[in-house]
Amino acid sequence: MPELADPWALLLLPLPLLAWFLLAPRPAEGALLTVPEGVARSILGQSRAEGRARSANLLLPIAIWVLLVTAISGPRLLQPSGALPMSGRDLVIALDLSGSMVREDFELDGETASRLDVVRTVGADFIRRRGGDRVGLVVFGSEAYFASPLTFDVESVARTVEEAVIGVSGRATNISDALGIALKRLSVSEAESRVVILLSDGASNAGAATPRDVAKLAAELGVRVHTIAFGPKSVEESPNERGVVDATTLQSMADLSGGTMFRVRTSDDLVAVTQDLDRLESTESAGLSAAIYHDLWIYPAILAGLGCLLLGWRERA
16 A cells, blocks of 8 residues: 655645635726626626636646645555575685786687686676675785675675776785785674685785685684685696696685685686585575565656646647
């Protein structure tokens, strides 16, 4: 059943009638003119016809006023919405934006793509499936910072990933600070489950602490760290090559914190990892139902606008 947000606005309905009575012109005072009876009847008949025409002409302005007052009163409809999922989890994604992410050694939809392009596409899709989690985004290179605070608005976090660019945080790889800044935010979280997903395509070469030491701190805080070793080659396989991932360090970080390390060599691997993470960190849980108002004022407002256009056209005709 529709209701009004401001029913007191209906008190404005009689305002034009009140103004008509208070501001009606007074008849002119002067000498009386005597006219023959036939002429008087003719004039009276014309006056009555003109009065009926004026009354008909008033119908449109009256309808416009009623519609405007109805719109001002805020008609609305209360509609229940489905239950909102709530996982009780705070999830921070730490994304490597170091210089090596520009390498074009992946394929996406059958075409050569950079590492960053793959992460943008697959990562954003993964985040959009995290409805019910509070998700935050840390980006890191030489430095690390929160690009998106913890929020239930997963769409905004996904868009931030899609807009990520190389160079905003430097071109080195500071894994320690990335995990450290995520832990700093999660250490004050009251969520039942706190998780970090850290993706890196290189070896940590910046920061004062070691990644393993920070992973031990995560374990002490009860924060689970899943790591993704991203890149076709690893330090273990190509020790003298630059821009290859340190899978051993990422494995130890995951082990120390109770998480899982995933090895990603292709874009299909990354898609499979996000599906595995969906199973590891499921968001299926009951939530709170809510009711929202659907505003209806726009409909009488539109009709009033059309009435004004018709009134203007009629005056010009």
